[in-house]
Amino acid sequence: NGKLYDKIIRLRFDLTLESPLHIIDHNFVIPQDIGGWSFSDHCAYGNYQAMSKYCNLYTHIPQLYYENNIDISHAVDMLEYYMTYFQTPMSAYIDTTWKYNIVK
Numbered sequence: 001n002g003k004l005y006d007k008i009i010r011l012r013f014d015l016t017l018e019s020p021l022h023i024i025d026h027n028f029v030i031p032q033d034i035g036g037w038s039f040s041d042h043c044a045y046g047n048y049q050a051m052s053k054y055c056n057l058y059t060h061i062p063q064l065y066y067e068n069n070i071d072i073s074h075a076v077d078m079l080e081y082y083m084t085y086f087q088t089p090m091s092a093y094i095d096t097t098w099k100y101n102i103v104k
Helices: 048-054 057-066 075-085
Strands: 008-011 015-017 028-031 043-046 093-095 100-102
Touching: 008 048, 028 048, 043 048, 048 075, 057 075
Parallel strands: 028 093
Antiparallel strands: 008 043, 015 100, 028 043
């Protein structure tokens, strides 16, 4: 049961941390995106409520597309809209100290 944890972390499997991850006290935290986007879909951490929403994006994709006219082909914009405006809004704190890379 995820409600037992203070923070839940989701990292992509092809992601490497380039510095220690210091957990800060915010409900929903993402890193500064290494691709230059204003939001990141690479990794996140937060409380149970935020991460439950974050990890269940896939269940809402049809509704985002058909009812909210969101471009579901753009993963970053779709996730930003979903977390920020869809149903229970969650504001992301962008942690600029979180350093990572994607293995390619």
